[in-house]
Amino acid sequence: MYKNDSVVYSSQDKKVNFICAFVELWRQLYTNRAQVLVSIKKDFKVKYHDTLLGMFWAIVIPIIPMTAYMMLSSIKAINSSTDMPYVFYIALGITLWMFMSKIMRESMMAIKKEKAILTKTNYPLISIVFSKMGEVLTDTMIRIIAVIGIMIWFQITPDPMSFILGLVLLIPIFFFALSTGMVLSIINTIIPDTRRLFDIVMRYGIFLSSVIFPFPVEGILGAINRFNIFNTYINAFRDLIYHGKIFDLSLLGYTIVFTILMTFLAAKIIHYMNYRVRAYI
Amino acid sequence: MMDDTKAIEIDSISKRFSKNTRSSRIQLKQILFECLFGTKTSRDLNSGEFWALKDLSFDIKKNENIAILGHNGAGKSTLLKMLNGIYLPDEGEIRIQGSMASVLELSTGFNKELSGLQNIYLKCSLLGIPKQEAKALVKDIIDFSELEEFMETPLSHYSSGMKARLGFAIVVNIKPDILVLDEVFAVGDKNFKSKSEKAIRTLSQNTTTIIVSHSMNIVQKTADRVLVLQKGRLVFDGDVKEGIAYYNAMK
Numbered sequence: 001m002y003k004n005d006s007v008v009y010s011s012q013d014k015k016v017n018f019i020c021a022f023v024e025l026w027r028q029l030y031t032n033r034a035q036v037l038v039s040i041k042k043d044f045k046v047k048y049h050d051t052l053l054g055m056f057w058a059i060v061i062p063i064i065p066m067t068a069y070m071m072l073s074s075i076k077a078i079n080s081s082t083d084m085p086y087v088f089y090i091a092l093g094i095t096l097w098m099f100m101s102k103i104m105r106e107s108m109m110a111i112k113k114e115k116a117i118l119t120k121t122n123y124p125l126i127s128i129v130f131s132k133m134g135e136v137l138t139d140t141m142i143r144i145i146a147v148i149g150i151m152i153w154f155q156i157t158p159d160p161m162s163f164i165l166g167l168v169l170l171i172p173i174f175f176f177a178l179s180t181g182m183v184l185s186i187i188n189t190i191i192p193d194t195r196r197l198f199d200i201v202m203r204y205g206i207f208l209s210s211v212i213f214p215f216p217v218e219g220i221l222g223a224i225n226r227f228n229i230f231n232t233y234i235n236a237f238r239d240l241i242y243h244g245k246i247f248d249l250s251l252l253g254y255t256i257v258f259t260i261l262m263t264f265l266a267a268k269i270i271h272y273m274n275y276r277v278r279a280y281i
Numbered sequence: 282m283m284d285d286t287k288a289i290e291i292d293s294i295s296k297r298f299s300k301n302t303r304s305s306r307i308q309l310k311q312i313l314f315e316c317l318f319g320t321k322t323s324r325d326l327n328s329g330e331f332w333a334l335k336d337l338s339f340d341i342k343k344n345e346n347i348a349i350l351g352h353n354g355a356g357k358s359t360l361l362k363m364l365n366g367i368y369l370p371d372e373g374e375i376r377i378q379g380s381m382a383s384v385l386e387l388s389t390g391f392n393k394e395l396s397g398l399q400n401i402y403l404k405c406s407l408l409g410i411p412k413q414e415a416k417a418l419v420k421d422i423i424d425f426s427e428l429e430e431f432m433e434t435p436l437s438h439y440s441s442g443m444k445a446r447l448g449f450a451i452v453v454n455i456k457p458d459i460l461v462l463d464e465v466f467a468v469g470d471k472n473f474k475s476k477s478e479k480a481i482r483t484l485s486q487n488t489t490t491i492i493v494s495h496s497m498n499i500v501q502k503t504a505d506r507v508l509v510l511q512k513g514r515l516v517f518d519g520d521v522k523e524g525i526a527y528y529n530a531m532k
Contacts, residue, residue, distance in 0.1 A: 006376075010369075011294075039406075190310050269313070273312060278367055
């Protein structure tokens with residue numbers, strides 16, 4: 001690894017607070033932005049590199065989960081009574097769910113998958129995590145294009161302010177997924193069952209998070225599900241785009257506060273563990 | 282503050298490692314607790330741990346060429362990784378003055394699906410070299426590697442020797458103040474080896490080089506000082522011939 005500055009590596013703890021850790025991670029990311037972009041481009045280039053249909057797969061594969069649930073709904077296998085066109089409901093739900101779950105998974109697996117890079121170069125962990133975001137972003141873009149097509153078809157026109165607020169809401173959604181994934185990546189090195197538990201939680205989670213059908217808000221389950229951050233973000237985003245307002249603003253507020261705390265905690269952990277974790281993975 | 286004549290100062294560094302996965306996980310858990318709750322990790326070894334390096338101290342002057350010798354498990358690669366900032370010391374401090382490039386494995390960072398040319402850019406990017414600088418180096422790298430006709434071929438069709446040649450060509454064409462190389466000389470055929478040794482000798486005239494090699498021939502030709510490590514401790518620091526003799530006499 002090439003470095004231009006004079007440096008000191010010390011056993012003495014550099015105690016940094018949560019905010020400094022967050023700023024330092026962004027500085028590392030900015031310093032390595034060119035490498036991150038090269039890695040993202042590389043992943044995209046090689047993904048369907050040796051297939052006959054190439055780009056066709058890049059477009060079709062991300063849309064498959066949407067069409068699968070739409071098909072289940074058309075044969076009445078799932079409850080599709082929603083206060084908005086069901087195709088739109090499910091397309092937006094799946095887009096947000098896949099966005100969050102893929103970011104979490106890629107971040108969580110970054111240490112295990114990129115062990116060779118981590119133990120042979122001093123490329124920062126945060127840059128490795130962001131290098132893995134290329135696929136998530138391209139898949140999400142393709143799904144968003146599909147959602148826009150559905151909105152045109154059903155003549156759903158969000159007002160400009162709701163649309164802008166929706167885009168802003170994607171920021172805490174991104175940070176919630178990223179910070180959870182990064183904390184899990186460290187826990188996964190200590191308890192390797194973490195990845196399997198995560199897979200199980202996500203398999204059930206999709207049915208509890210109003211992704212493919214509305215989850216009941218009444219009863220004990222409904223009360224417990226108020227703590228389901230996926231559910232809160234997906235409902236808030238969908239309501240904002242379709243109805244132009246968020247019905248449970250205080251719940252969204254608490255969820256955003258939790259996301260901010262989680263982001264700073266993740267930043268502190270990743271900043272501290274960055275070069276300490278490498279000797280033991 | 283570091284003396285201007287020095288490239289590297291190593292001050293009483295130690296590094297512990299785990300012997301098994303269980304011990305690694307315990308150590309990781311302790312580091313996480315240290316981060317979250319400020320609990321201090323014990324300075325003593327826990328069960329399942331050993332000192333990969335212990336109380337190492339030495340300085341390296343600018344443009345000095347160092348060879349590190351030692352049997353397997355002596356701590357050579359760990360030391361190089363610590364110089365590179367990949368591992369932090371558990372005790373002590375390392376101070377480095379100047380730009381540093383290190384190659385601990387020639388093929389790290391290569392992607393087999395990409396062509397030779399794309400891999401040059403990828404590897405340069407991983408080494409922190411900006412695209413414009415990498416562009417300026419491409420011709421020299423291709424010429425040195427003698428792989429011009431394979432530049433558009435995916436790396437999956439390269440032999441291991443070809444991959445190593447490409448990796449080595451990148452290494453000798455980036456010109457940092459300090460160059461750290463871990464066993465990357467046994468590359469290619471006889472002609473390529475001799476070309477590589479010559480390139481390293483030329484490079485070492487204006488660069489601080491730190492090499493790890495089991496080839497005494499290379500050590501003799503490139504180094505002007507030898508460090509010998511044994512079980513994580515520095516047991517010899519001095520003249521090349523004496524160092525090689527010391528190493529050869531070690532059991």
